[in-house]
Amino acid sequence: MPEGPSVRKFHLLVSPFVGQQVVRTGGSSKKLHPDGFQALWLQDTQVHGKKLFLRFDPDEEMGPPGNSNPVPEHLCGGAQGKGAADQKQASGPHGRKTSDGAFRSLELVVPQGSDGPACVGEDTPAGGAERWLQVRFGLFGSIWVNEFSRAKKANKRGDWKDPVPRLVLHFAGGGFLVFYNCQMSWSSSPMVRVTCDILSEKFHRGQALEALGQAQPVCYTLLDQRYFSGLGNVIKNEALYRAGIHPLALGSLLSPSRLEALLDHVVEFSTDWLQGKLQGKQRHTEIYQKAQCPAGHQVMKEALGPPRGFQRLTWWCPHCQPQLPR
Ligand SMILES: [Zn+2]
Missing domain, CATH: 3.20.190.10 (MutM-like, N-terminal)
Incomplete structure (x- = not known):
């Protein structure tokens, strides 16, 4: 989609x-x-x-x-x-x-x-x-x-x-x-909260950060359209890579500044993608569907998603996105 x-x-x-x-x-x-x-x-x-x-x-x-x-x-x-x-x-x-x-x-x-x-x-x-x-x-x-x-x-x-x-x-x-x-x-009407739309000027960062801070893997939360309307699998993978965050990292264990950085990458990547589209440019991804990350490390790929939920292919670099110590 x-x-x-x-x-x-x-x-x-x-x-x-x-x-x-x-x-x-x-x-x-x-x-x-x-x-x-x-x-x-x-x-x-x-x-x-x-x-x-x-x-x-x-x-x-x-x-x-x-x-x-x-x-x-x-x-x-x-x-x-x-x-x-x-x-x-x-x-x-x-x-x-x-x-x-x-x-x-x-x-x-x-x-x-x-x-x-x-x-x-x-x-x-x-x-x-x-x-x-x-x-x-x-x-x-x-x-x-x-x-x-x-x-x-x-x-x-x-x-x-x-x-x-x-x-x-x-x-x-x-x-x-x-x-x-x-x-x-x-x-009868578009029943959508624009405060959740990552590309809307009304996108509410506080609300998004609160959602990301939940005690569940951030890669699940990012795809939750109730909080991140418009965010799909490409943006998820790219934002996590750029923020250096492991997809299964629990939001509750990430510092506020790291959550902020993740959110910044979500918005920045989405906005750049849109700008590029309008100028007829190809989308540039660093991790999505790649075998190696830009630093030359071997990329991991696995279908991840909530238990009984939709499992989505996820790419990450174990070096650039280390798992948090438990
Ligand atoms: Zn890497």
Whole structure:
């Protein structure tokens, strides 16, 4: 699944289309009915951790867009769209339209819309309508702007088959967005605490440090999206290496200054990754998927995770990241 920096980039690709009306649709999504987007206005977009949210409003005379099926569609293989397209961006906001509550601030923490999950699937009046499209990207998930992803190699049968877009939205400004390999569903609001989002300006360091200081291996805590929204396995491995901390070190045994340093590396690596992405640079990792660390030591690799929890491949250098004395 793309980590926070990738989804941030998708958010930036979508942003120029805010304020425009959908004039034509396409895509293979069965659950979402791409033609249901016809004539809707893209009114806002937000990113929270690894999820992208797009708010669509109907014209006044139309019903709410979220008419429907709360069941997320399944990820399908096949789509191979890697990397998002270059941005021949659409011609800016076009016919921007405002409506109540359309432009919500990022610090939103309380679910908007009075009805909440109970109304999922109901054909509710505007107040409780599910107007936020929630997008979760699969492993090769991506958004392309004004062009389609093309096959990069033949499949097993020798066919050069282009990835099938899940959703295509053409806008009044002349540009279009193409969504590949993602799960989409309607929700009433982005219910995310931005204070946990490692790339948000509102990221709350104190809260994050408190979480890291728990008496459990720091590599478990880092992947806990309740505290570190947007943080994935790459960032985990890189931040631990750069901070010189063993992945199984208990947070409670690390000094406050070492926890601070770890957090600094999390934020710095994530921010650099995002900046690099925006400039089209390759991600640079020092330990993730490496056989040797930059100092030439042999790297250890093991699947680590909480008991009965998801075990994630973890790379570390036993010299640069020594185990703490017990
Ligand atoms: Zn090393």
